[in-house]
Amino acid sequence: MRITVTVDGTGYTDEVEPRTLLVHHLREKLGKTGTVVGCDTSNCGACTVHLNGQSVKSCSVLAVQADGCEVTTVEGLARDGQLHPVQQAFRDNHALQCGFCTPGMIMQSIDLLADNPDPDEEAVREGLEGNLCRCTGYQNIVRAVRDAAGHMRPGAGPEAEQVSDAERTTTGVGGDA
Amino acid sequence: MIPAPFDYVAPSTVDEAVRALADAGEDAKVLAGGQSLLPVLRMRLAAPTTVVDLGKIGELKGVRDEGDAVVIGAMTTHYDVQRDPLVHDHALLLARATDTVADPQVRHRGTFGGSLAHADPAGDLLAPALALDAEMVVQGTGGRRTVSAAEFFQDFFTTSLAPEDILVEVRVPKHTGWSAHYEKFNRVAQAWSMVAVAATVRAEGGTIAEARIGLTNMASIPVRATAVEQALVGRSADAETIRAAAEHAAEGTSPTVDGNADVEYRQHLAKVLTGRAVESAMAG
Ligand SMILES: Cc1cc2nc3c(=O)[nH]c(=O)nc-3n(C[C@H](O)[C@H](O)[C@H](O)COP(=O)(O)OP(=O)(O)OC[C@H]3O[C@@H](n4cnc5c(N)ncnc54)[C@H](O)[C@@H]3O)c2cc1C
Ligand code: FES
Ligand code: FES
Numbered sequence: 001m002r003i004t005v006t007v008d009g010t011g012y013t014d015e016v017e018p019r020t021l022l023v024h025h026l027r028e029k030l031g032k033t034g035t036v037v038g039c040d041t042s043n044c045g046a047c048t049v050h051l052n053g054q055s056v057k058s059c060s061v062l063a064v065q066a067d068g069c070e071v072t073t074v075e076g077l078a079r080d081g082q083l084h085p086v087q088q089a090f091r092d093n094h095a096l097q098c099g100f101c102t103p104g105m106i107m108q109s110i111d112l113l114a115d116n117p118d119p120d121e122e123a124v125r126e127g128l129e130g131n132l133c134r135c136t137g138y139q140n141i142v143r144a145v146r147d148a149a150g151h152m153r154p155g156a157g158p159e160a161e162q163v164s165d166a167e168r169t170t171t172g173v174g175g176d177a
Numbered sequence: 178m179i180p181a182p183f184d185y186v187a188p189s190t191v192d193e194a195v196r197a198l199a200d201a202g203e204d205a206k207v208l209a210g211g212q213s214l215l216p217v218l219r220m221r222l223a224a225p226t227t228v229v230d231l232g233k234i235g236e237l238k239g240v241r242d243e244g245d246a247v248v249i250g251a252m253t254t255h256y257d258v259q260r261d262p263l264v265h266d267h268a269l270l271l272a273r274a275t276d277t278v279a280d281p282q283v284r285h286r287g288t289f290g291g292s293l294a295h296a297d298p299a300g301d302l303l304a305p306a307l308a309l310d311a312e313m314v315v316q317g318t319g320g321r322r323t324v325s326a327a328e329f330f331q332d333f334f335t336t337s338l339a340p341e342d343i344l345v346e347v348r349v350p351k352h353t354g355w356s357a358h359y360e361k362f363n364r365v366a367q368a369w370s371m372v373a374v375a376a377t378v379r380a381e382g383g384t385i386a387e388a389r390i391g392l393t394n395m396a397s398i399p400v401r402a403t404a405v406e407q408a409l410v411g412r413s414a415d416a417e418t419i420r421a422a423a424e425h426a427a428e429g430t431s432p433t434v435d436g437n438a439d440v441e442y443r444q445h446l447a448k449v450l451t452g453r454a455v456e457s458a459m460a461g
Binding site: 001017018019020021024040041042043045048051054055056057059060061062064065108111112127129130131132 | 178179180181182183184185187208211212215216218219220228230232256279280281282283285286366367368
């Protein structure tokens with residue numbers, strides 16, 4: 001099937017098998033390897049991306065379901081060489097060790113802050129319920145999200161990161177057409 | 178893992194979807210939010226030949242007011258149910274239970290209709306649907322029909338839906354002003370209920386005028402704790418009444434045994450959680 005998906009501001013049109021999972025399309029076809037796969041059961045959240053402005057587990061969405069949609073991955077967050085405030089806060093607060101859960105944690109944290117710009121500790125833990133970390137014990141992740149909240153404009157969430165039509169390019173490297 | 182190959186169709190109306198299912202035969206599968214189906218396909222526990230995606234059918238999404246009922250489209254996501262003002266005003270129990278389902282990412286995709294059609298005995302929306310006397314509007318090759326929640330759930334992962342049937346929407350009779358609570362017991366890293374209790378009550382002054390109690394994962398299908406309901410109605414909502422009523426919660430239940438809990442433990446949980454659910458519901 002032929003699908004067109006806008007990923008991190010660039011449109012890609014490709015031929016995909018219906019059974020292709022969005023995460024595999026992103027990684028293997030489009031080279032967006034920043035998004036990772038951590039489990040087979042939809043539990044770990046490592047594969048979290050934003051689909052039309054909402055966080056989803058990209059291992060639990062078919063690529064064909066994303067046809068005509070806008071996807072943002074962890075690779076699309078930095079602006080002009082500047083890390084996104086949530087990325088910066090993860091770095092500043094030592095919120096990662098091996099880093100495998102980090103792309104998903106960051107994408108879900110941004111979604112959480114869009115719904116709740118000033119979450120208390122419990123709200124952060126609930127908002128990150130679908131993301132598992134094997135290393136950190138979560139303490140510094142919670143600290144990083146609360147720190148990021150202090151540095152972000154309210155509402156600077158998935159919607160703000162959507163790219164305007166003028167900025168969008170139509171064909172990206174890695175796309176078939 | 179990657180699912181086995183299948184043909185994919187994404188019809189834009191319910192009529193087309195029913196036809197696509199009928200044409201594809203027994204091995205076709207409906208795809209809603211995919212939050213239960215895609216993990217199953219990834220693990221190759223199922224390998225349908227055709228997948229019929231309901232995602233492009235606008236008429237299946239959203240909540241509307243229909244006089245004495247709130248009507249929830251099958252493809253309304255958990256996220257949208259949680260935030261819907263009609264659901265809050267007239268079926269609060271459903272909003273409370275949906276708050277406990279899975280995690281934010283899964284709630285963005287997973288749907289109310291998908292949860293009911295999937296009929297996992299640990300699913301959190303079955304007992305609330307039963308407690309609120311919800312009715313399922315189903316469309317098949319013979320047209321539309323309405324099925325009560327009590328008839329809809331038949332066994333583990335089994336409903337009265339035929340292979341070519343689509344759950345279109347769910348009519349929830351209005352329970353306006355009823356207070357509600359969903360008390361769930363689960364392991365931290367796994368949101369699934371070992372046992373949970375759905376309680377909604379209508380109080381008049383300090384007296385319980387009406388009560389509905391549904392139990393999650395106390396059988397292969399959701400069950401009503403009618404003995405508890407009877408022990409509450411007409412009484413003042415004090416701690417002693419609630420404690421005594423909750424003692425009836427496990428009556429007549431024969432829950433399954435799994436790695437999480439045996440029968441005795443589940444029956445104990447049912448009583449304790451019923452007490453907590455009613456108490457929290459009464460507290461507002
Ligand atoms: C990590 C994780 C944790 C979860 N935790 C919980 C939890 O705590 N509590 C809980 O209740 N659920 C939980 N779920 C399940 C979640 O609620 C799913 O959204 C739900 O079970 C299925 O809804 P869906 O829309 O994703 O359906 P799908 O996965 O698309 O479909 C499920 C089944 O129903 C059928 N179906 C779907 N819609 C229709 C329809 N309209 N008509 C006919 N057939 C239909 C499909 O053919 C399929 O067999 C969890 C899921 C995951 C991945
Ligand atoms: S890879 Fe684990 S949830 Fe997607
Ligand atoms: S930093 Fe290693 S899994 Fe989270």
